[in-house]
Amino acid sequence: DGERLYSAxxxxxxxxxxxxxLSPLEEFLGHEKQVNALATSPxxxxxxxxGDDGSVRLWSLCGEQDRRLxxxxxxxxxxxxxxxxxxxxxxxxxxxxxxxxxxxxxxxLYGHVHPVISVAxxxxxxxxxxxxxxxxxxxxxxxxxxxxxSLRGHVGPVxxxxxxxx
Numbered sequence: 091d092g093e094r095l096y097s098a099x100x101x102x103x104x105x106x107x108x109x110x111x112l113s114p115l116e117e118f119l120g121h122e123k124q125v126n127a128l129a130t131s132p133x134x135x136x137x138x139x140x141g142d143d144g145s146v147r148l149w150s151l152c153g154e155q156d157r158r159l160x161x162x163x164x165x166x167x168x169x170x171x172x173x174x175x176x177x178x179x180x181x182x183x184x185x186x187x188x189x190x191x192x193x194x195x196x197x198x199l200y201g202h203v204h205p206v207i208s209v210a211x212x213x214x215x216x217x218x219x220x221x222x223x224x225x226x227x228x229x230x231x232x233x234x235x236x237x238x239x240s241l242r243g244h245v246g247p248v249x250x251x252x253x254x255x256x
Contacts, residue, residue, distance in 0.1 A: 132213070
């Protein structure tokens with residue numbers, strides 16, 4: 091509904107701010123190192139966070155219990171929602187992980203040999219895009235978990251990705 095802004099940083103704290111007056115509302119504590127990315131679920135029920143501590147965390151925005159989905163062996167760089175019940179995270183070990191909100195059914199996607207820096211997902215098409223440190227972008231089918239295309243065009247890391255929402 092656009093009534094909150096969420097921020098995170100090197101201090102390991104996630105903060106929420108009231109919009110439009112920008113007064114502080116709440117702090118979310120649990121990461122043990124820098125928080126790298128945040129994403130709210132399409133239905134507004136969850137805030138996902140990932141960080142250098144290797145964790146993927148879900149913070150309830152509707153009264154459910156908060157969840158820590160995993161601790162990766164390496165830092166987790168980005169997170170994106172496929173739909174209100176599933177999300178995908180990217181990590182320095184080159185692996186993408188597709189999660190359900192319940193924490194069950196994690197599906198790893200292998201195909202990068204370099205750290206994955208960015209990830210985007212599109213519920214409408216069922217596609218996931220991932221970008222790595224070498225400049226490679228992979229397009230994945232979220233249902234099968236298979237890479238369907240590889241794109242090159244960047245020199246150096248792919249720092250962010252986004253699908254057109256329409």
